[in-house]
Amino acid sequence: MNIPSQVRLIDVGPRDGLQNEKQPVPAAVKIELVQRLQAAGLKEIEVTSYVSPKWVPQMADNHEVMAGIARQAGVRYSVLTPNLKGYEAAVPDRPDEIVVFGAASEAFSQKNINCSIAESIERFAPVVAAAKAAGIAVRGAMSCTVGCPYEGDIAPSRVEYLAGLMKGIGVERVDVADTIGVGTPRKVQAAIEATLQHFGIDHISGHFHDTYGQALSNTLAALELGVWNFQSSVAGLGGCPYAKGATGNVATEDVVYLLHGMGIETGIDLDKLVDAGQFISGHLGRPSGSRVARALIAKRAG
Ligand code: HMG
Ligand code: MG
Numbered sequence: 372m373n374i375p376s377q378v379r380l381i382d383v384g385p386r387d388g389l390q391n392e393k394q395p396v397p398a399a400v401k402i403e404l405v406q407r408l409q410a411a412g413l414k415e416i417e418v419t420s421y422v423s424p425k426w427v428p429q430m431a432d433n434h435e436v437m438a439g440i441a442r443q444a445g446v447r448y449s450v451l452t453p454n455l456k457g458y459e460a461a462v463p464d465r466p467d468e469i470v471v472f473g474a475a476s477e478a479f480s481q482k483n484i485n486c487s488i489a490e491s492i493e494r495f496a497p498v499v500a501a502a503k504a505a506g507i508a509v510r511g512a513m514s515c516t517v518g519c520p521y522e523g524d525i526a527p528s529r530v531e532y533l534a535g536l537m538k539g540i541g542v543e544r545v546d547v548a549d550t551i552g553v554g555t556p557r558k559v560q561a562a563i564e565a566t567l568q569h570f571g572i573d574h575i576s577g578h579f580h581d582t583y584g585q586a587l588s589n590t591l592a593a594l595e596l597g598v599w600n601f602q603s604s605v606a607g608l609g610g611c612p613y614a615k616g617a618t619g620n621v622a623t624e625d626v627v628y629l630l631h632g633m634g635i636e637t638g639i640d641l642d643k644l645v646d647a648g649q650f651i652s653g654h655l656g657r658p659s660g661s662r663v664a665r666a667l668i669a670k671r672a673g
Pocket of ligand 2: 387
């Protein structure tokens with residue numbers, strides 16, 4: 372086992388976490404969430420997306436949110452850009468990294484971004500080229516790498532195929548995403564091993580939703596392979612609008628507790644992170660989705 376001694380967490384709460392909220396969340400709340408996450412020690416934050424506001428109304432305030440955050444040196448702010456239109460809209464807001472997002476499942480690609488996998492790669496290619504020419508980092512999200520809400524189980528060979536396409540257009544690093552949270556450790560490891568055919572371990576991150584309660588086990592399974600980059604969402608916020616029933620990402624608080632308990636460094640202050648989670652949960656009017664946050668809050672109260 373090559374369990375890493377340090378892990379980098381990318382909090383996707385402001386984007387993946389909030390994109391599916393039915394009530395509009397004010398830009399000021401999103402901005403404060405980003406502030407609180409960076410104050411807690413997060414070095415990477417996925418802030419927003421430049422997608423069609425008809426498809427995902429919650430992200431329509433992308434410019435306002437990006438303009439409102441007080442950037443901290445050493446923090447990477449990333450945004451989702453599905454096509455050139457999204458990329459061109461994002462550039463004036465100076466993201467450090469753009470994310471193109473494809474799927475290992477044809478059906479999910481159609482539902483999520485309205486095109487086939489092959490067409491998505493054609494759309495991404497000029498986005499990736501433009502970003503690299505502008506000195507902006509490029510990440511590729513790979514959805515449905517273990518299961519798809521429309522197609523069921525996804526074979527590792529399909530993950531390998533998508534990873535190869537992403538590599539071919541110049542994507543620098545990829546996320547192995549379990550979009551609907553159906554994965555179990557060995558399946559997730561198979562998806563990561565398929566990705567390793569095209570990307571080195573330093574360029575692979577785990578992105579696990581917790582629908583079936585497997586995300587922490589899957590995180591540990593990824594750690595065992597040496598993965599040291601993970602995406603998670605403060606308070607376990609989230610869900611994808613095109614993956615019905617899928618719940619949020621694994622809670623950042625829960626991952627931090629796991630990692631610190633194993634002696635793995637994250638640079639994150641768990642107490643401040645719990646406060647950030649309380650802030651957004653309070654705004655949304657529901658308890659945190661993080662078991663660790665709930666336990667620590669109960670302990671504080673006691
Ligand atoms: P389309 O309808 O095929 O695009 O949508 P189009 O090029 O035919 O354009 C149609 C309309 O959309 C036009 O406007 C365009 O201007 C507009 P109209 O003339 O009708 O007024 N448009 C845009 N507007 C703003 N920004 C843009 C943009 N592009 C076109 N970038 C599109 C294609 C990708 C835009 C659409 O399908 C879309 O926005 N989908 C939303 C996808 C999304 O945000 N999904 C959630 C994020 S992915 C996720 O959560 C998974 C992840 O977390 C990993 C995991 O867990 O798996 C990353
Ligand atoms: Mg996701």
